[in-house]
Amino acid sequence: MTFDIWLQAILLFCGVLFNAEGAFVGINIGTGLSSLPSAADIVAILRAHQITHVRLYDADAHMLNALSNTGIEVMVSVTNQEVLAVGERPSTAAAWINKNVAAYVPSTNITAIAVGSEILTTLPHAAPILLPAMSNLYKALVASNLNFQVKVSTPHSMGVIPRPFPPSTATFNTTWNSTIFQILQFLKNTKSFYMLNAYPYYEYIRSNGIFPLEYALFQPLSAVKQIVDPNTLFHYNSMFDALVDATYSSIAALNMSGIPIVVTETGWPSLGGANEPDATAENAETYNNNLIRRVSNDSGPPSQLNIPINTYIYELFNEDKRSGPVSERNWGIFFTNGTAVYDLSLSVSDSLGANSSTSFCIARQGADESALQDGINWACGQGRADCAAIQQGQPCYMPNTLQNHASYAYNDYYQRMRGSGGTCDFGGSATLTTADPSYGSCRFTGGSNSSTAGLFPPPALGPVGPSSESSRNVVLHFGTVVAVIATLCSVDVNLRNIW
Template sequence: MRLEILFGYLLLMFGSLSIALGAFVGINIGTDLVNLPSPEQVVAILRSHQISHVRLFDADNHLLSALSDTEIEVMISVTNEEVLRIGQSPAAAATWINKNVAAFVPSTNITAISVGSEVLSTIPHAAPVLVSAMKNLHKSLVSSNLNSQVKVSTPVSMDTIPIPFPPSTATFNSSWNSTISDILKFLQTTNSFFMLNAYPYYGYVQSSGIFPIEYALFQSLPPVKQIVDPNTLFHYDSMFDAMVDAAYNSISAYSISGIPIVVTETGWPWAGGANERDATVENAETFNNNLIKRVLNGSGPPSQPAIPMNTYIYELFNEDKKPGPLSERSYGVYFSNGSSVYTFGLDTSSQTALNASGGFCVARKGADTTSLQDGLNWACGPGQANCSTIQSGQPCYMPDTIENHASYAYNDYYQKMRSVGGTCDFGGTAITTMVDPSYGSCIFTGSTNSSIGGMVTPAFGPEGPPGNGSPGQLLDISVLLLATVVSLVV
């Protein structure tokens, strides 16, 4: 374990706070997508990518069952639609706890409940009962003797802080003073933490050029562009740090201290509409990988350097059924088949580990078709990849797409040549993944199912051609469960 992370473990001492000592980066799991993997497949993806903390936007019982015995820390959610009922009825809260918490612990490692999602910003009419809902749930946890393991809080949006910079003068919107005060008192009394949703993407876009994009992406700034709080003289190397500090200072205005902040949502979209020019693959990759490095160094923002900024990235999959602009549907770091949208890893040594174990090399989703064809031609020609399997009538011919054929050819070249310097690039059209892209009878070179063998736990591969309902297009559930067991051993 890296020294910085170990140091973070020693610094965060908040009694029985069960969210986990030390710095960690988790991920949100939304389910508003067309090709939603099964719960078992979702868990296989989590295990194959070594994701140890997840936040669910509801309390899906099938997924909670699939998460049992994985040791993955799980934050479940009371939906906005449930807040009013639970806030008005202790009995409803008890029923919710019995159904969604008591029925699953300890085999499923549930550690927190987020009550609603940005209730103050999205459903203000429920604000009067928000704290009551939190108290009712906590009382039910006490009755079940689960209150020391499971903490209760509610995600608050940065929208509730009208002027977040400079952080030293930031305050919550005064219209929410009574509710915020009650929330903070509850968190302090129950030894819980403050949940903050903070998106530098929106902070940057809404700043209309006041802040440089490097500041939003955790990139170094030249001396003439340094961001400094004029009151404290704290230097802010990232907008993320400034947002967290703005929340800490807003909390301190209530003369309450000792409540750590956990960032329950942050991220950067990798695609956007014509007016969303900063929503790009490159920016999303830069933001999330730099975020991971920042959080896992174990330190907090300038005003609270000893408190790690535990964070959940938004989000696991692209939720293509969500309304709104294209960017809203493009926050996922993985596609529903488990392959990465871009190079991504939840620990700073992941890329080194990926290169050491080899992984798989596949075509990047959304890559230019002409560039993919050029890469395919090179791999099957000068690259000497074995492309016989992607010819008509052969196991990997279907689906008959350039992306599918390029993935197979790219990977065959990479597996054979990486030991002598071969790379997974192909003009920027390729990406490495730890998830086995094999599917049905199409076995990718390097797979544990192939004659060559491999070191990577299989998950499941690209979706088959439209209308093909063959069970071979996705791995059998038993294989996925085996994959999870193997990953436990490894």
């Protein structure tokens, strides 16, 4: 293997090992307002709140010019009214790309095109033209040499999945199987992503009390309210995660994989009518702040833990021109003068120490011993905690007490699973602390000397037998290569400039 091929392999491996940018939370910008601020004022609000990703519902020239040289990543949209012409005539698609994308890049950082919005569920008669529209736009991007920078996809509502729970058995509505399969094939071939509009608010309302409100708001669930998929035994601590996983399962049911999901719309209304009691500013604040915490953990849902859930909040302003119930006009997080509708921190660094490891989950002093034993059994079983360190002869076995063993098991589960909504509860027998409980050679996951313990645990190499020595050497040599690659990845040098 030549040096340049090795180097390309190293860069690819770096991309797999490390998510350089981390998951993001963006914002949708609707325009159904009586007094829409100027494009310059909107961008000023975005920059003041460190918003790095936006989705436009069109390709407005004023907004695209105002976003120039800001570095903000922009998703533009082909409106539902434009989809038919773009799908029928490649020349129309090429003209659309030239006018709305090529004319602005690279100064305006356009990275994606949303083709229509929920076409399959809102304009089903247009379904046959949806894929041709996406394909025509992609070919136009190729012709402009922009296909590597700009991805093409189309947002779907949860309406395409009639029964999203349990997530493991979810499938797309068979009416659209052929169309969705072709769209998925297109996304895979073009290395794009599935766009999902996921609204726990609506799913909660439709459930008629089957699911608790806390589940929809990312709030901790008591032991009696735990939501578990009976087929996978995955615990779902938020409806958001369950909806994303239901979509992954639906994709898998069509024998497709390797297509990440981006949530293009989610949020919670801050005001509703008399028959919308859950549309409150308090619930909206809780949902969106917890959403930001959830996404910024850089992890996926239980079935896809290694795929972060990039997400766009719906929406920047309340759109008073929208029809329907009161809640339809109250999804905004800002008033048009830039003041917040409710207390919300859009900066990941400000909103939480989502990626810090300063919180540890340990057994509560004085907790009932039967509760501790139950907690250990669950954490080391269904919870998938790594409890090897508390086995006899291992570093954390002593002191041999339920309090000590439960603390280790609870914390290992919490550090591994909090990114997907795992909580520190265990029937009330656990509590959070900022004090590192590590001692001696027993290092708790997340502790100062075990920062990599929960990310890249050392391989569990078995005893060396007559036929295993050679395979162990292969593993160890591979480990050396990985270590070298990881070192190269961490060096602050743009390797791509070498060739």
